[in-house]
Amino acid sequence: MSAKNTSSIWKTAQLSIKSLSLWDENSRFPEEYFNQDEVELIKYFLKKKDFKIEPFAREVVKDFDLPQLERLVVLELKGKKIALEGNRRLTVYKLLLNPELAKDFQSTYKLFKELSKAVKISANFKLEAVVTKSKDEGLRFVDRKHNKGNNEVGWGEPERRNFSVRRSHGNSKDVLRVELANAVKKLDLPDVIKEAVLGKGLVTTFYRIVDSASARKKLGYEVAEDGAIHVKDQKKFDVLLKTIVYSVWSKKDFNGKGIDSRSLNKTEAIEKYVATIKPKDAPKVDKELKQSTKKNLFGDDVILTPTRSRSNQVSADRKHLITSSMYIKDPRINDVYTELKTKLEVDYVPNAVAVLFRVFMECSIDCYIETYKLPVKDDTRLAGKVLKVVDHLEEAVALRRLSEEGNANPTKAEFKKAKEKVKFKSMRKVATKDNNSTLSVGTFHDFVHDYKMSPIPSELKKHWDNLDGFFCALWSAISNKKS
Secondary structure: OOHHHHHHHEEEEEEEHHHEEEOOOOOOOOHHHOOOOHHHHHHHHHHOHHHOHHHHHHHHHHOOOOOOOOOEEEEEEOOEEEEEEOHHHHHHHHHHHOHHHHOOOHHHHHHHHHHHHHHOOOOOOEEEEEEEOOHHHHHHHHHHHHHOHHHOOOOOHHHHHHHHHHOOOOOHHHHHHHHHHHHHHOOOOOHHHHHHHOOOOOHHHHHHHHOOHHHHHHHOEEEOOOOOEEEOOHHHHHHHHHHHHHHHHHOEOOOOOEOOOOOOOOHHHHHHHHHHOOOOHHHHHHHHHHHHEEEOOOOOEEEEOOOOOOEOOOOOOOOOOOOOOOOOOOHHHHHHHHHHHHHOOOOOOHHHHHHHHHHHHHHHHHHHHHHHOOOOOOOOOHHHHHHHHHHHHHHHHHHHHHHHOOOOOOOHHHHHHHHHHOOOHHHHHHOOOOOOOOOOHHHHHHHHHOOOOOOOHHHHHHHHHHHHHHHHHHHHHHHHHHO
């Protein structure tokens, strides 16, 4: 897109709080909140503690003197200025302006009354925004922020420690742990293992071991007053550290005894484990790694843990498969959706999640076909049904977007162009006949019927992330049709 075209679609602006409206079609709101007034939308934000409005408000007030880092993304539509992106932020400012909006939530109301005294903003307080009249263009920002994480990578324990040290507020413990993390990164081990051990879930166990008095003595390193470490014998230090890292990752020592935060929750247990570590164990690590590196169904190299026979790759931080809110009227399908969204934790029950993922997909497809009375033969398999629904849904979404833009009677060329913008490419991959495709129906079928196929939590979450937009659009279309 040329700079000239971009400037005609977008503009920057300073918009007053009173001129801005929350977006009732925000994915955070269930379908029943469409067309609700703003007071109800704010109540929903406050009712859901997961949205963390209170801590967000405290941060806004604490950093009120800083320039606004993120702009709102605003759609100009029928005389209104609607925040497509930044609804939580806008909610905080509206509550700081008028704490009475939180009067149904006593503790929250009290908090905002106190916070509003600290900043004292008026209805004319300006927020920075980028503004467009094209909903499609605005939603590109939303997609980048929420589906692609703004292309950012969150910090883990090592990064947080580095930041603390480099900001000059790091204490000696921060420095020590940064030094130990850097030592791990230099080890002759696969990156996936080093990242896992320094990541959420295992890093506590790792530091509990290597930062103990017995480990310092065994590995032969001393800690200076500022937290820096001095290693007496680098070769010995590296081979012993390598053995510890591998044990933490595989969750067992070379005697087959379990290694985790529960088994090593006392000093005596840590000392016993450290006493078992030997330099001669390092070659055993290499041997086990060679034996446990396999090709998975998709042709990728994965490392299987000796005890669990499935990938120990780091999973995404979230607990549950489904992240988006959907309004599903059918009781049975809604039960499946609720279990996948709020009850089943993927890392603990990946087999159950994989099977139920398949059930949710097939039931959703069948419900759409029945709702829109699509002509499908009785012997049509799931892949064929998927393509039928995707074709129909892409056309429906394209027509709706054209209508919203004031084009109720598009030409064939306009319709074709609009449809190209809304293609559900990932869902089309589900219908592929390529057995090596991670998104194929065959993969979902294997989760149910192939006893050799072990679903990987991180891969399941990635599958959902690829298909999330399709399912949101599908259930929105079903809801609109039934209503």
